[in-house]
Amino acid sequence: MKKELEEEKNIKEEADGKEENSWKDTCFIPAVVLVLLSCIDILRFAILGDKTAFITFALIAVVFIFVAYTAWKSRMPVLYLVIAVAAFVLYFNTNFSTSTYYFNWLFLVEAVVAALGGILGIAAIIRMKIVAGMIPKGKTLEGKTSAEKVLTNKKTEEKVLSARMLSEKKPEEKRLKRNTPLMVYFPAMVAVVILAGFLGFWKVRYEAAHNAQGQARDELWAVPAKYDETEPTQPGTVEEVVYNTKAYATDERDVKKTAYVYLPYGYDSEKEYNILYLMHGTGDDEKYWLKTNPYNKIMLDNMIADGDIQPLIVVTPTFYVEDDCADDLDQLTYSFAKELRNDLMPEIESSYSTYAKSAAAKGFSESRDHRAFAGLSRGAVTTYHSAICQSLDYFSWFGTFSGSRTDAQQFQDTIQSGTFADLPIHYLYVASGNFDFALPGQVQDYQALLDIEPRLRAGVNTCFDVFPMRYHSMGNWHLALYNYLQKIF
DSSP, X not given: OHHHHHHHHHHHHHHHHHHHHHHIIIIIHHHHHHHHHHHHHHHHHHHHOXXXXXXXXXXXXXXXXXXXHHHHHTTOTHHHHHHHHXXXXXXXXXXXXXXXXXTTTHHHHHHHHHHHHHHHHHHHHHHHHHHHHHSOOOOOSTTOOHHHHHHHHHHHHHHHHHHHHHHHHOHHHHHHHHHHHHHHHHHHHHHHHHHHHHHHHHHHHHHHHHTOXXXXXXXXXXXXXXXXXXXXXXXXXXXXXEEEEEOTTTTOOEEEEEEEEEEOTTOOTTXXXXXXXXXXXXXXXXXXXXXXXXXXXXXXXXXXXXXXXXOEEEEXXXXXXXXXXXXXXXXXXXXXXXXXXXXXXXXXXXHSOBSOSXXXXXXXXXXXXXXXXXXXXXXXXXXXXXXXXXXXXXXXXEEEESOXXXXXXXXXXXXXXXXXXXXXXXXXXXXEETTOTTHHHHHXXXXXXXXXXXXXXXXXXXXXXXXXXXOSSHHHHHHHHHHHHHHOO
16 A cells, blocks of 8 residues: 555656646746846846936846746746737837847847747646646546455545645645745736836826926927917918929939928018928828928927027928839938938028028028928938038038937048038937837947037037937927927027
């Protein structure tokens, strides 16, 4: 009898061991890999050098670590799927190969590892339940001889006695087992607290900015509702302008293009106005800033009416030229300079009243202190390539939102040579979201520019704002425009 009990115990221990090894192979390995990848995330954002991005992604990495640990220890592989979804969303929002250069592709690796851990872990649990269901629970006493029944009853009694003795000998083990669930779920609870605290902090700061009253000031969280949700009492107008230009990036054929012009309330052709050229991004057009997203115009109207900014003219052109360069749009970010200087500016500033005494090179150069250029995404790249590097003699105020892709060598070859080297730069405003895929490239290019350009001094005539909880979207650029308008002229 004792021998049979020992054999049964050995079989059970062997089965438990196999189960434990199976679980370890299936769910322990993904946990270890995810912890390592999360630590790499913390390290690479520390190296990037932006405080807002580092805090955000370090917190996310810590949450991933805690959830992965809980998934392994609690035998709840479904938690891996939570990490997989979150990591994929991060990958989707923070990656664009030509801007991030695969900087954030690690999020995709994390998503794949977590998804495999979740799927394989769930499959392992299902398999163990199926195997457990196939083990006989014990034979009935029917059909047995009296001797067999007595023997069976004795076996049962011995098993009960053995179990009772085992429980009496190991009270401490039972106590630890009772406490195990709380210990296992504690990291997950900490992760929830971290997320709740982070989101709560953002919500409080967002609401404070959104409901702010009084004079306009720089914001990282939201544009005050008084500017973009209140119908203006003194609305400006938006006019369409059609002008002749050429396909400068390809065959230089004649083409007609359209731009939109914002005129402030009470526009007077006898007065002189500052002028801002504002460029859209990839996939959009000249309507994007003022027509597609009319709250930008409402904000302009209200900021002017409240006296937060001077009345100004805003021009929204497009870098697209029919279907040219569809496979290499970067060419258009350079060729737009010729269109800007030769065709667009002469057309606009001969039709509307600016500080330019003439719509020619001399008039534009002499009035550069009253002219700004800004853009979003590929429009920001166009700002660097066409406005700063090729038209510094016509512009002195610049804004780049969620775009860069201009290295130090390009600046050295352009604005630090010839007549451009002696021209002052009044302001360069750079902005992005902490989840914006353009952020890593922007940080690197901006720091490289500051390292070589003595005319730009951080905190004096240039700054870089990173907006919490913002990604590559108009919410990000609307806030950037709000800040930028307060810095120019």
